[in-house]
Amino acid sequence: MTSSAAASTNASDFEFPVIAMIGTGNMNGAILAGLTAGRGDGAEPIRVTTRSTKSAEQFADDDAVLARAAEDDPEANREAVRGAGAVILGVKPYAIVDALEEIAPALDPGAVIISVAAGVELATMEAHLPEGAKIVRAMPNTPATIGLGATGIAAGRHADAEAMALARAIFESVGAVVEVPESGIALVGAVSGSGPAHVYLLIERMIEASERIGLSEEDARALVVQTFRGAVEMVARHPELEPAELRRRVTSPNGTTEQSVRVLVESGLEDRFEAALRANIARSEELAAEHR
Known part of the structure; x- marks a missing residue:
């Protein structure tokens, strides 16, 4: 395509x-x-x-x-x-x-x-x-x-x-x-049409996890929302840098970020995202067939 x-x-x-x-x-x-x-x-x-x-x-x-x-x-x-x-x-x-x-x-x-x-x-x-x-x-x-x-x-x-x-x-x-x-x-529908819901889910889950480790609801929301906003703006303002490079710049060898990133990667996040997008596309194709 x-x-x-x-x-x-x-x-x-x-x-x-x-x-x-x-x-x-x-x-x-x-x-x-x-x-x-x-x-x-x-x-x-x-x-x-x-x-x-x-x-x-x-x-x-x-x-x-x-x-x-x-x-x-x-x-x-x-x-x-x-x-x-x-x-x-x-x-x-x-x-x-x-x-x-x-x-x-x-x-x-x-x-x-x-x-x-x-x-x-x-x-x-x-x-x-x-x-x-x-x-x-x-x-x-x-x-x-x-x-x-x-x-x-x-x-x-x-x-x-x-x-x-x-x-x-x-x-x-x-x-x-x-x-x-x-x-x-x-494909556009899966990535950007439905994408805001995926991002909201990530924000929702990160806020909930932040509260479980001890932050107040108010502080957790403020920190998570601003973190997403800032990270997205960094990607938007620096098109010359791949997101992977921006991630590497935050991730010091043997540091704290490396540990949390490792857990996310080992959880199969990449495969889960692809599976989610493919499920979305399959449903879109079913709906298209219903309207033919």
């Missing part, structure tokens, strides 16, 4: 077309926040659709957003996508086909359709859109809500370089982006 994190686009300088967002769940909400941050005066509002009137009302005083509620307007989704150059589908996987069939007649021929629905393959979506539709499949993660997301994007059959540049710019507004073939989306 090949991937590309190169040719990065500066999202703040990108000239976006009219954007429509179908659904405003956590992920679309994060993307919306990224796209509206720092938008200049006179920029076309981002068209958003919600199921309920109450959800749409939260955007009433936001000039950067034009919200419609399906509860009030059965044509809300079709009106939102009409004339839009990019359509971001944030509905649940089980609702993707219905959403595509609903908006298909109103789509502009050149519109780029971006799906963040896990487990729904490009071929499945292409079957419910006009021939030649430019579809991009994306796998973002929840840290996008604080602008630190990691997203993998994959091109459909007709998604050209321009379509991919647009998708990249959209997700770079909330973090980092890599381009992969569709076969890599499940």
